[in-house]
Amino acid sequence: ALSMLKSMRLCQVLTSVITFSALLSACREAGQWQLAIALLHEMLGCGLQPDLIIHSAALSACERSQQWQAALDHLREMYRGRIAPDIIAYNAVVSACEKGGRWHSAMALLASVSQHSLRPDVVTLGAAASACCNCQRWEEAMVLLGRAQHLPLRVDRALWGTVVAACERSQRWVEALQLFRQAQKRSPSVDSLLYTGALSACKLGERWQEALQLLLEMRLGPRTSREASPLRWAGLEPDVVAFGAAMAACEGAFQWQRSLRLLSELRSAGLRSSLIAFSAGISACKQGQCWHQALGLLGEISSAALAPNVVTYSSAMSSCQE
Template sequence: MKGREWQAALSLFGHMPVIRVATDVISFNATISAYDKEGQWRSALRLFSDMQRTSSAADVISFNATMSACARPGLWQLAHHLLSEMPRVRLAATVVSFSTVVSACESSGQWQMTLDLISDMQTAAILCNVITLNSAISTCEKAGQWQVALDLLHSSSLKISANVITFNAAMSACQKGGQWQLVLELLTAMSRGGLSADVITFSAAISACEPYGLWEQVLRLHAEMARSQVVPNRITYSASISACRAGNWQLALGFFATMQARGLEADVISFNAAISACEEAAQWQLAHHLLSEMQTARVAVNVRSFNTTISACEKAGNWELALELLSEMRDFRDLRVTADEISFNATITAVAKHGPWALALQLFSSMPSARLVPDIISFNATISACEKNGFWQLALMILSGLATAELQPTVTSYGSAISACEKSSDWQAALEILRTIFHHRLANGITCNSALSALARGSQWLRAGALLSKMRDRAIPADAVSYSAGISACEQGDVSAQPAFG
């Protein structure tokens, strides 16, 4: 039924008793189908139930139409119940009946039920068609069952010639399962089978390459698209930008520019992918320009848009702009741009590395008032800010706060605290932290070197020698920095390094 024909059908059915026209199975079926088209599954079920109280016995079409009404909202249990009722009223299910229930299973990813239905079809000698197969593979894709999807695609018992939709569904299943090699193999198999890949096919292949940064492969896929005269769409470009962001940020921005030049409006996904490419390369000017362009183009910015731009500033050392963007987020009235832990962590890290340490501490302290709970990254960045200025007491106080926050210190937490002690020449505190690190088996060359430098400043050559021996016993490689610190400890203590370290 097209347009408003379903409304006319419902109106006519309702007036039939009034004008004394008997309802029959045909009128019931037409009305159930009208309810199906309108998405009124409850009304369809009610009318189907009403048929049982009339002389109009439900036929296969009645069952199929009612199952279809249940399939649209994914009510697979109801659809399956109706299918199981058909033999009770001596009606033989058709391929349409089974396909409808398989379709109902699709949205909820009921792949086991789908396999059972296909098995029942084979038992009943009902040939599975390509529509049923496509729905079954899509069900597996939604359930993350890429292996089952491939088994269905390659099943010889089904005797179905797969079409482009079949391959696209299988490729999507493999793509979501992280099987990029299999996706490319399916693309090759399509070509060998005489099927022409469409934009959905290529988009799935490029999306499969995205998590692994396979930008060279993406380039080849774009070249193949051009040869096949397939025009990329916004999804294709967004996936291409994301795939290139880490390995070739210039190419990522090139795809973004090409997309706009072809008249495709960039959305929040493509903008965020382009900003992420700039962030990977610490191109804060370009990232900030794209963020501003989003707002000019009235594209709905979100928290990721801001966070990625702040991260680009952090990597480039532009703590002032990072702080400005965080402030802008906090003033934003759109809930999609509410500053979160990532926003604060990136800003604290930027300030800790390149700005005033007190400001980093202030940002850290302000997180609870923003209803945010500092995480290990927040703590580590703040400890690092104290470390760079040698405020070892403050660094140790923040380090001790991890226990209160029920967070487990990392080697970075301890390393920054030891480094703070080293810069303030407090070798006792450095050794105390190092004992804790060894206890938790987190010691590495960096933490040991910081402790050795603290010992050197304190002329503790015996302890430096003992630490070098302990490093050797624990299989922690000593490098030039380690021995240089040890030698410096000896020089400060006016002792020859040869007898001290052998």
């Protein structure tokens, strides 16, 4: 972009705001944040005043490059230059903080949004909640969900899923399951991401019965899962993560036969087993004293190009000793 700008100058082509806007858009798409900032300085050197769209393009370039500090610095520069950022500009900076693991900066930006008479949207709250989730700040994530519910906007499934995941990652499985059921009541079409978060919570709490119920709900829907036949499907196919979490929940609650049955269902569904699923299966074999099956699963791990960990080997060895 800079070389193109120099060529235009050599050819005495008049540079304008439109020219710089096109160059900044290219930087945004390529995630070239340093070049984007340099172009802004070039604009000022040419006596041109960048508008809000151009500033937002520079912020998006910082966000795509995960340069949270550069995004924050540029936001401050906008205020110093008396360019009032809109919610789109703020969203780019909050997303940059989310990608950089700066949950407290994301929360501070939300406060700044309100102070400047702007209203956060689903993107703003979702990015801030994701930042909290990544840093295991479940209470802050729940506050954001509550805030979203009091705003005149529709809380999407992604935000619910993020907050459920925040609770699950923070070992707050009770809260995660409660939130999942709330999401079900508010939205009839709960997606697989939400189900996976709830299943992971079941694994933490060793709620094997609820885990099996959730797997059934994914296939048949929450209203018909108890009476519908296995031939009726709701369109959601449990993936290997969902099966692995349900297996771990059963194994942790000493329901080893159910855990092995789920492993069989996973294979019947044509899914490739994960290390979590294999480990849960081997632990189930240990509980059921099925040493030959445990060794078979250990061999399958190597065949699947997975690397067994210490826990996996220990469970397999224990099954042989028993």
